[in-house]
Amino acid sequence: MSDAGTPIIEATGLTKSFTVAQKDPGLAGALRHFFRRRTKEIRAVTEVSFTIRPGEVVGFLGANGAGKTTTLKMLTGLLHPSAGSCAVGGWQPFQRTRDFLQAITLVMGNKQQLMWDLPTVDTLKLNAAIYGVSDAEYRARVDELAAMLELSDKLTQPVRKLSLGERMKAELLAALLHGPKVLFLDEPTLGLDVNAQVAVRHFLKRYNAMTGATILMTSHYMADITALCPRVLVIHEGALVHDGGLDELMRRFGARRELKIELARAVERGALDALGEVLSVEGSVARIAVEPAQLVSVVGRALAELPVSDLTVHDPPIEEVVGRVIGKSQRANHAETGT
């Protein structure tokens, strides 16, 4: 479709605002609202710009209501941008041309396209007809994907009899039957147990390596992002606050490292406090947050002064990092607006 250099997804100043009705509480409010509508414009996404190259797997992070789904809907042509523009594979998504729709897919963890009462195979045949997939191609793709998803013996069971994890895998199979080049995944592991999450992650990783498809995914499970996405976009209150490598995100915002010390015998609490902020002490194990500039000297001091039997340095959990990204941009906003 396009070579590795040119972006496959391009968002420039992408903005979406919604007009929502404002109503005072109670009957009086309802009556006033009936005669005179007051509306308010709400910005869901504000001037978001980024590019994604073919084959990239990009994580899209942000709190609930941050604007992730709105952005995905603009990129898939389900919402028309209020301002700015976006292009996917060279197409304008909101025109929803047939070629564009053949090239993309959208999987939503909270909605399903499988026919509830029928076996998965019926949805697959229907999608094959809609996307114009030939019989030979259909057989080859279903065999391959079902094997990868370990779903081969479940395809003839009614969807309502499948477990949640199996259903999500079947959703993926139905969504990938036409061999889309760009995958938009909105919370694909929502509500799944750990095993099923791992299976979906593993599948997406293999699928990306095998087909070179581009993936933009949102998830609340940080393990999804750390396992799959070398690059992350962080969106907060509709604005993009970070675009870069996952490690860079950790460096920029997760500045403090976590020192885990196992002690041979108990020590004074004061000795630990001297090293940095003590996060926890459980039995003989202490966790201490340390600024990276002081890491070397702190480790040196700990080894010299304390009865250390084991010492490891960790990155903080990514939930905490994203929380800090959001916290920082919130503080910056408040400083600007003086609130």
Place this chain on the structure above:
Amino acid sequence: MARLLRILRCYWSTSLQAELEYRSNFVVQAIGSSLALAGSIFALSLFYRGAGFPGWTFEEGLVVQGLYSAFAGAIACLLSPNLSRIVQHVEAGTLDFVLLKPIDAQLTLSLRVLSPWGVPDLLFGIGVIAYGAWHAPAREGSVMLAIVAAGFGAIIIYGMWFLVATTSVWFTKIYNATEVLRGLLDAGRFPMAAYPAAYRFVFTFVVPVAFLTTVPAELLLGRGQPAMLLGAAGLALLLLVASRAFWRFALKSYTGASG
């Protein structure tokens, strides 16, 4: 075209399969359907025991009744189940999946589901038309004309129905509106001559049920005028274009393209 037929076959076979999945439901529905049918025949016989309608013999009235039953069956097979599905799509947010498929969304929303429950009504209606036309009798060579008129009638009812269905994009709960539509269509059970002039005007120009049953019946019986067919054709075209335009407008509103 071949692709469309393949899709339509998949749509209809899967929707019939889904209905047949619940076997006990199938039995209950089949019983309900045949009871309704028996009631319909009984009501019909009672009604025509009286004076009947001015200018319409019993057999001629049967043709109108048959057309009404056939339309009711077709509506139960296609229009009603697809309409309730549009409402579901809007409520559950799965309209997105329809819009993301490389196939015309109006086509999918109009023809996605085929329900078997209208088939008895449809067959009964056709039987009654045939009986009435044989005994009335119908004028020779007017059968084709009547079929064309009934075809326009089908497009007219589809257009009205889809216009109403499209409003579900804004007002999710539109079951009531369709009940009103269904009630008005009941007026098509009898020849237009059964109604006072003011009603006739409404049923011809406002809610054009006259074009569903009375017009094809009159053409079949050889007393229709070409102007009627022309009017039906014009109205069918108008409603088809209007339903298309309104759907596009609704879609713009759904995706926020108008704002």
